[in-house]
Amino acid sequence: MADPHTASSVLIAHHDARAGHDLRDTLASDGHRVHVVHDRLATLYQARTGAPDVLLVSVELAGRHDFDLCRQLRFDARTRLVPLILVSDHADQESRVRGLEAGADDFVTTPVDRAELLARVRSLTRLKRYTDEMDSAAAIITTLAVMIESRDGYAEGHCHRMANYATALGRALGLADADLQALHRGGFLHDIGMLAIPDAVLRKQGPLTAEEYRQIQSHTRIGDELCGNLRSLHAIRPIVRSHHERLDGSGYPDGLRGDSIPLLAQIIAIADVFDAITTRRAYREEQPASHALEVLREQVARGWHREDLVTAFTDLVVSGKVGALVEA
Numbered sequence: 001m002a003d004p005h006t007a008s009s010v011l012i013a014h015h016d017a018r019a020g021h022d023l024r025d026t027l028a029s030d031g032h033r034v035h036v037v038h039d040r041l042a043t044l045y046q047a048r049t050g051a052p053d054v055l056l057v058s059v060e061l062a063g064r065h066d067f068d069l070c071r072q073l074r075f076d077a078r079t080r081l082v083p084l085i086l087v088s089d090h091a092d093q094e095s096r097v098r099g100l101e102a103g104a105d106d107f108v109t110t111p112v113d114r115a116e117l118l119a120r121v122r123s124l125t126r127l128k129r130y131t132d133e134m135d136s137a138a139a140i141i142t143t144l145a146v147m148i149e150s151r152d153g154y155a156e157g158h159c160h161r162m163a164n165y166a167t168a169l170g171r172a173l174g175l176a177d178a179d180l181q182a183l184h185r186g187g188f189l190h191d192i193g194m195l196a197i198p199d200a201v202l203r204k205q206g207p208l209t210a211e212e213y214r215q216i217q218s219h220t221r222i223g224d225e226l227c228g229n230l231r232s233l234h235a236i237r238p239i240v241r242s243h244h245e246r247l248d249g250s251g252y253p254d255g256l257r258g259d260s261i262p263l264l265a266q267i268i269a270i271a272d273v274f275d276a277i278t279t280r281r282a283y284r285e286e287q288p289a290s291h292a293l294e295v296l297r298e299q300v301a302r303g304w305h306r307e308d309l310v311t312a313f314t315d316l317v318v319s320g321k322v323g324a325l326v327e328a
């Protein structure tokens with residue numbers, strides 16, 4: 001039996017009722033939930049509304065010549081990412097190629113080998129779980145970024161720009177894809193903990209009391225805890241917690257020094273300084289990129305950032321690869 005992770009909801013669309021029911025019995029015997037339909041309209045309707053994990057469609061129903069149904073499924077945002085297996089009576093190479101071109105992910109030939117079919121459904125279910133997770137993670141991140149930016153004291157678009165600056169620097173440093181993804185998400189969410197800081201503190205005009213300053217600083221720890229609740233945000237926890245640390249140990253919340261500050265958090269910190277200076281705030285106009293780079297160099301001299309990281313970031317700005325918009 002498939003384990004709960006790979007037990008899925010399968011939509012079988014087969015022009016031949018008997019063949020469709022045979023496939024259903026095979027899949028149901030492995031613990032999958034199965035729905036069978038026999039025509040195109042019902043296939044489109046069920047695929048759009050029934051949220052299947054995998055589609056199993058006979059070549060005849062898909063459209064042996066034009067694979068029109070495959071294209072319709074691929075065109076629709078609701079069904080675009082649902083893995084699709086075509087079922088064919090014969091291993092006809094030409095229609096196989098055309099089916100794959102039209103958006104099918106895999107092929108099985110009848111009479112279907114039970115073990116092979118189950119293996120394919122399981123592996124495509126795993127793929128679907130992964131894309132589902134990505135989809136919902138992306139939606140959560142965008143929603144949270146809008147919430148963060150709607151708080152006072154934030155320049156509009158800060159989260160987007162941070163994601164762009166940080167990934168550009170990460171790419172220039174040759175970091176791996178997983179790190180670049182963390183920088184992108186971390187750019188959006190580094191200040192997620194600000195959601196828990198009272199308006200009265202965030203909006204306060206004039207100097208903060210020591211207690212209010214401590215509250216603002218707590219956004220790093222609170223954000224770290226919030227991210228601990230979502231698996232897709234685990235990779236950005238070091239960014240969220242440590243983006244206000246400084247190389248000389250004078251930062252917060254942990255007073256980390258040197259290499260003990262996660263590299264990704266150091267990158268976000270540099271992008272944060274740059275964006276804060278080059279965008280307009282309630283209390284001052286935006287400053288030119290050259291001034292922001294000057295401030296970063298001063299902060300290197302004070303022992304806050306790694307010189308090589310600021311140099312790499314400066315190169316990106318000078319070459320126009322980031323920050324072009326704020327200079328305009």
Ligand SMILES: [Fe+2]
Nearest residue numbers: 190191243244
């Ligand atoms: Fe922050």
Ligand SMILES: [Fe+2]
Nearest residue numbers: 158190191272
């Ligand atoms: Fe920020």
